[in-house]
Amino acid sequence: MSCIFPIAIFGTLALSSVIEVPFVYRYDAILFILLTVQYLMYRSGLETRDEIKVICIFHCIGLLLEIYKVRMGSWSYPEPGLTKLLGVPLYSGFMYASVASFMCQVWRRLKMDMTGWPGLTSAGLLGGAIYLNFFTHHFIPDFRWWLTALVLIVFWRTWIIYRVRTITYRMPLILAFFIVGFFIWLAENIATFFNAWKYPEQYQAWQLVSFSKISSWFLLVIISVIIVAQLKHVKASRKTNDSWSSKD
Structure with a gap:
């Protein structure tokens, strides 16, 4: 259930690669379909208004990164x-928004919580540095491995707690970063296979996306979790303050 929107995206990419919509470019048809899916998810209650806000933030963050990367020739x-x-x-x-949608959905459905969260300052600065490195590594050395080392240090004691029906589980947050990043890499292979975009080495014929991209998605997932976790924290604090105000 938490993967509904990502599934909708890849289903649309697959169908649009074999079924031609008359009088409409494929990219335009995909946009219309995904906007419709997003609207229906909101109207049906599958996504809340706050989750839509998070998704919009990620859409803008992702689009900005895409524009820059395409301009630099990373893909097209x-x-x-x-x-x-x-x-x-x-x-x-x-x-990118589908990653945020998954994060929000799984957080709500599995009643997720965290222990050992490093706080806004450490997590925010690290997330900002990771995002900035996606832009700057074209001009200065790539610091992704240094940033990965910092991730291990900053989130070493952070665990996620989640519930499946009546059973409570926990997992190191760093392991969750890697698992989600790996599955996004698999999804990226599916997307490029259906010509959602192309890397330079895929112009002649499709081939497997480089394993090094897993590290990029690993770092991108961290940005997603930082933003979603901080917004959830702010919302929880607001509810607590409101409850205390009503008691007063």
Whole structure:
């Protein structure tokens, strides 16, 4: 259930690669379908208004990164479309937003909590440095492995607690980062197979996405968790303050 939106994205990519929508470019049709799915999820109660806000934040963050990466030649969107901005189709932001959707859904459905959270300052600065490195490594040395080492240090004592029916489990947050990052890498292989975008080495024929991309997704997942966790913390604090105010 937490993967509904990611499944909708890959289902749309797969179907649109074999079924041509008349009079509409493929990229434009994908955007329309994903907007419709997002609206239906909200109207049906599968996603809350706060979750929609988080998804919009990630859509903007992802779209900005896509525009930059396409401009730097990291990958490209070769098909035409009316809803392309600086060579990037607007639907691409939903692929980042789907990660946020999964985070929000799984947090709510599994009643997740965390212990040993390092706090906004440490987590926020690290998340900002990770995001900035996605841009700066084209001009200065890539610090991803140094940042990965910092992740191990900052989140070493952080565990997630989650519930499946009546049973409570826990897992090191770093392990969760890697698991989600690995599955996003698998999803990326599916997406490039269906020509959602292409890496330079895939122009002639599709091939497996480099294993090194797992580290990129590992770091991107960290940004997702930091933002979602902090927003959940703010919301919980607001509810606590409201409850105390009503008692007063």
